[in-house]
Amino acid sequence: MFEVLPGFRDFFPEDCLQRNFIFSHWKSWARRFDFLEYDIPTLEPLELFTRKSGEEIVSQLFHFVDQGGREVSLRPELTPSLARMVGSRINSLKRPVKWFNIAENFRYERQQKGRLRSHYQFNADIFGEPGPQADAEIISLVISVLRDFGFRPADIKLRLSDRTLWSIFLESFGFEQERALEVLAVIDKMERMSREDLLEKLKPYFNEAGEDFLASVELLRSQRDLAGLRRAMESLAPTAGLKARVRERLGNWEQLLSTLESQGVGDYLQLDLGIVRGLAYYTGFVFEVFQINDKGQPEGRALAGGGRYDHLVGLLGYPDVPAVGFGMGDVVLGDALQEKGLMPPLIDAPDIFCVTGGEAERLLAMEDAMALRQNGFRVSYPLKGTGFGKQFKLAGQSGSRVALVYGSEEREKGTVKVRDLQSGGEREIPRSHLLKHLPDIIAEGIPTESGD
């Protein structure tokens, strides 16, 4: 017997129904925000990913050598491919470039909850616009989608942070470029590490001054509103030059937040500089969306994450172009929808179920079924002969709205009996009038004789 590979999933029809429910929401909201759909290959040169993330990523990629001797890999994400597409035509694309994609991504990793070796991810990105209104557009889209799934502000929070402020902060301690990123990586782990371990990790950078540094980091991380963030940053910036950059950056914050407030999604935001995101290429606003528990604490894996990456396209060898985007995976989202009871009952039923008597009647039904199908109706019938009773049972189980009854009596009169499978009401109409009347019957039903 065969089983699916570890970390992969079979999608039975009921699973596809749920997947399509998620996909259609994603797509619908991307369209409403006027993002255009694009797509990329499943298989890419291995180097496309190592260029961005370094050689250590290779052990987590599904990669192999193809028959032509090329080192290739299933895509673990689509940002590098997207950067290639955008970069290669950046001078002819109308800006801002607003694109989205829904695709399967692969990673060779030990699986656990919310994290498989294959998952589907919704990505939307904006290229060519460096200002905070592009960030707001992305964040607003993320929240709009999740809100439409039924998550309320009490269920989820988009934790919003800023790599730019962290850079200014680290610069005030004398850290820039690589060393700033290394210290940032330590800050990223603060939620999960003890104070002793943190101090140990910071020792190479601060010697004995780690305590003071940590206190400053804590001050920043604990801020939950813009006024507090402003006070904290200004108290930490030692020079006039840094103070000016803080003021300018906080102006961007104001614009971002006021845009999101006026779009009515402010209730989902939580200012939280504790979000850093591990990836090195993020440059400005960054965010992650989490479910929150009764105490208001984030729980589980991020439902979505993203941010600004103004130098990635340049890093991959194309002209520099500012960019901001996000990703949202189907696994964590699907789990969250199940837990919260937000996955609605999804029905997948035909419009019409044909019930037939003998062979002559069956052939008439086949003729009508095809005509109905050509007009967009979803029509089903048994694929083997059985009695009327059995067929009505099947019709009921199918979830179909109406049954069309083709018996010898109807055949002789040139009619067909239409039965409303919900109300039990019936109506006999000439076969030639089927197409004309069925849309109304399906929409409005047939009352029972008692007028019920």
Added chain:
RNA sequence: GUGGCUGUAGCUCAGUUGGUUAGAGCACUGGAUUGUGGUUCCAGGGGUCGCCGGUUCAAGUCCGGUUAGCCACCCCA
């Protein structure tokens, strides 16, 4: 990659101190039912007890290994 827990029918699970041919509910198939239903009743199919080995007269049950899943690390899309 490291560690802990768990594997009995498609699903949820029983299965006694090791003891004959491994069970239930749901689901599925057929029938009761050849002109009207999702109820009901009857019957049936479906298992290498994850896999391999060991202990034993005897293993679903005990032991070892392995594999898969879950959880936590590591890491992060």
